[in-house]
Structure formats: structure tokens, C-alpha cells
Amino acid sequence: MQTIDLRGVSCPTNFVKAKLALEDLDDGMIAQILLDDGEPVKNVPRSLKADGHKLLGLTQTEEGYYILELKKIEE
Secondary structure: OEEEEOOOOOOOHHHHHHHHHHHOOOOOOEEEEEEOOOHHHHHHHHHHHHOOOEEEEEEEOOOOOEEEEEEOOOO
């Protein structure tokens, strides 16, 4: 499982960085993307789903950031 830490990265840069990081993964691999609350947690999952990736879960940590789990699907 690959972890992509995008905490502290603003929109839309965080989506671009997530997309670039996913390019390095093989089809079917699971990735965990760490996101801040607010715009990042609203926009990044929606945009990645629109790109065809499968969202597996979104959980908030006690520290206040979110962990998005997704399965990479080839575009």
C-alpha cells in the first residue's frame, strides 16, 4: 500500500500531486492519501473518482486530518 501525504498542500495542487503519485502505481494497487479538512477533503476524492479510481473509504483521524483509501484503476 502506498501512502501519499498531501497535508498542507492547497487546492488544486493537492489533486495534481495525487494524480502524479498514482501514475507510479500499478493498476489495482491501493493507495492511502492523507488530506486536510475543508476543500481538500471535499474536492480531491470527488476528482479522483471522476478520473475513474475506486474510492474505498474516507476516515477522519483524531489529529483532524483525513485518510482517503482508493484503488487505482487505469484510465
